[in-house]
Amino acid sequence: MSEEAALSTFRHLPPDKQERVLTAALAEFADQGYHQASLNRMVAQAGIAKGSLYQYFPNKEGMFAYIFQFALKLVRRTLTTVKEETLEENFFVRLEKSLLAGVAFSREHPRIFSLYLKIQFDKNVPFREEFLAAVRRHATEYFASLVRRAQSRGELRPGVPRDATLFLLDAVFDRFLQAVAVPALDVTLGLHQATDAAIHQHVRELVGLLKDGLMA
Amino acid sequence: MSEEAALSTFRHLPPDKQERVLTAALAEFADQGYHQASLNRMVAQAGIAKGSLYQYFPNKEGMFAYIFQFALKLVRRTLTTVKEETLEENFFVRLEKSLLAGVAFSREHPRIFSLYLKIQFDKNVPFREEFLAAVRRHATEYFASLVRRAQSRGELRPGVPRDATLFLLDAVFDRFLQAVAVPALDVTLGLHQATDAAIHQHVRELVGLLKDGLMA
DNA sequence: TTTTGATATGACCAAGTGGTCATGAGTGAA
DNA sequence: TTCACTCATGACCACTTGGTCATATCAAAA
Numbered sequence: 001m002s003e004e005a006a007l008s009t010f011r012h013l014p015p016d017k018q019e020r021v022l023t024a025a026l027a028e029f030a031d032q033g034y035h036q037a038s039l040n041r042m043v044a045q046a047g048i049a050k051g052s053l054y055q056y057f058p059n060k061e062g063m064f065a066y067i068f069q070f071a072l073k074l075v076r077r078t079l080t081t082v083k084e085e086t087l088e089e090n091f092f093v094r095l096e097k098s099l100l101a102g103v104a105f106s107r108e109h110p111r112i113f114s115l116y117l118k119i120q121f122d123k124n125v126p127f128r129e130e131f132l133a134a135v136r137r138h139a140t141e142y143f144a145s146l147v148r149r150a151q152s153r154g155e156l157r158p159g160v161p162r163d164a165t166l167f168l169l170d171a172v173f174d175r176f177l178q179a180v181a182v183p184a185l186d187v188t189l190g191l192h193q194a195t196d197a198a199i200h201q202h203v204r205e206l207v208g209l210l211k212d213g214l215m216a
Numbered sequence: 217m218s219e220e221a222a223l224s225t226f227r228h229l230p231p232d233k234q235e236r237v238l239t240a241a242l243a244e245f246a247d248q249g250y251h252q253a254s255l256n257r258m259v260a261q262a263g264i265a266k267g268s269l270y271q272y273f274p275n276k277e278g279m280f281a282y283i284f285q286f287a288l289k290l291v292r293r294t295l296t297t298v299k300e301e302t303l304e305e306n307f308f309v310r311l312e313k314s315l316l317a318g319v320a321f322s323r324e325h326p327r328i329f330s331l332y333l334k335i336q337f338d339k340n341v342p343f344r345e346e347f348l349a350a351v352r353r354h355a356t357e358y359f360a361s362l363v364r365r366a367q368s369r370g371e372l373r374p375g376v377p378r379d380a381t382l383f384l385l386d387a388v389f390d391r392f393l394q395a396v397a398v399p400a401l402d403v404t405l406g407l408h409q410a411t412d413a414a415i416h417q418h419v420r421e422l423v424g425l426l427k428d429g430l431m432a
Numbered sequence: 433t434t435t436t437g438a439t440a441t442g443a444c445c446a447a448g449t450g451g452t453c454a455t456g457a458g459t460g461a462a
Numbered sequence: 463t464t465c466a467c468t469c470a471t472g473a474c475c476a477c478t479t480g481g482t483c484a485t486a487t488c489a490a491a492a
Binding site: 225 | 439
Binding site: 031032033035036091092114117118120121122123124128129132133136137140155156157160161163164165166167168170171172174175176179182184185187188189202205206208209210211212213214215216 | 337
């Protein structure tokens with residue numbers, strides 16, 4: 001069966017069945033990573049026969065690609081929303097709100113976030129380059145637009161190196177979300193079990209450090 | 217065969233054979249991650265029979281544990297060396313040198329670094345918690361000792377929040393090394409193919425930002 | 433030369449993998 | 463009732479995995 005025909009079959013399924021399959025697949029990929037993900041477990045979880053999976057998707061890769069497109073759409077939408085909603089605010093306030101939005105996203109869609117993390121260091125995942133490039137491009141472009149606007153408003157110290165700034169923001173942002181999601185990486189802040197208030201406080205402190213530096 | 221007896225057999229092997237086995241195992245684990253690593257490929261690469269592997273190690277986990285201890289020793293030694301060699305320098309100079317030492321390490325031992333990265337987000341790797349905790353504890357303790365000394369010398373702005381500072385340093389450090397090792401994460405700086413001079417420049421800029429902040 | 437103990441070997445095993453396919457069920461049109 | 467078409471099913475396939483074990487090799491001791 002051709003790839004398009006298969007996907008079309010899937011999309012004509014009753015919505016609840018589509019959701020069962022999608023949920024099971026995302027869970028399996030997110031928990032196990034691409035290669036360890038087992039189609040047998042997936043179909044058991046979704047309550048369908050193995051053969052049915054191949055009525056909906058051309059193969060494991062195709063299934064993965066479908067999920068990954070789905071995830072990318074969500075990420076894009078979230079970034080756009082935050083960017084627009086904070087457009088008129090001060091740069092450092094925007095940073096705080098962006099971080100909090102990131103935390104909210106990773107809590108609302110933990111599977112998607114976990115999948116993203118798993119892909120980062122596994123060279124053998126299909127579409128990995130595409131996927132990572134897309135996510136990083138969106139993130140970088142997001143920060144770049146914040147920085148441009150901040151500079152045009154004089155909210156940044158003149159002469160800060162642009163690329164280093166983008167790198168710094170990206171690094172802090174990414175690592176913060178990782179610490180929220182992965183206890184083992186969360187040695188210093190205890191973010192994993194933190195209340196919202198504690199997280200707000202950490203975000204404020206962190207952005208404060210970025211703003212004023214360690215030696216002012 | 218008991219675990220100790222097996223390891224003792226391995227250690228009595230001719231050094232070149234030990235090295236062949238160790239190299240092949242590290243390469244396989246680093247390239248493929250724990251689960252995808254194939255013992256069949258390992259023995260083929262090392263030029264030994266599969267049964268021999270089980271004369272040296274109790275099983276796959278045991279082999280992994282051995283390699284991981286070996287790697288941890290290297291990391292510990294490197295951190296200690298850098299700490300001692302820069303003891304008398306200014307805090308921000310120490311940061312620069314630490315970053316450069318990290319880059320040097322990941323270039324000298326790319327397999328070890330790659331293994332570390334792979335473990336970070338794969339929940340199912342044996343000893344993962346131990347391993348990550350050990351590495352993160354060493355790194356955090358390293359930065360903490362730098363910060364303490366800096367504060368006692370008045371090199372830090374009074375009142376900087378301690379935990380947020382440690383987090384910030386850890387985040388930047390880690391991400392910088394990741395960008396050097398993984399092209400897909402290296403959107404902004406182009407570190408992957410960079411000359412030593414370019415890397416030095418980036419390190420200076422980054423530490424400069426940490427020092428003076430984005431808005432001074 | 434024989435014996436002994438450590439080490440080497442690869443055919444073999446059960447279990448699990450992604451993927452296939454012949455068969456059957458269900459449904460609306462003719 | 464028959465036909466045509468879509469979708470469902472699970473036994474089955476070739477292949478790989480981590481791990482085992484009976485057997486062979488070999489050196490040193492006796």
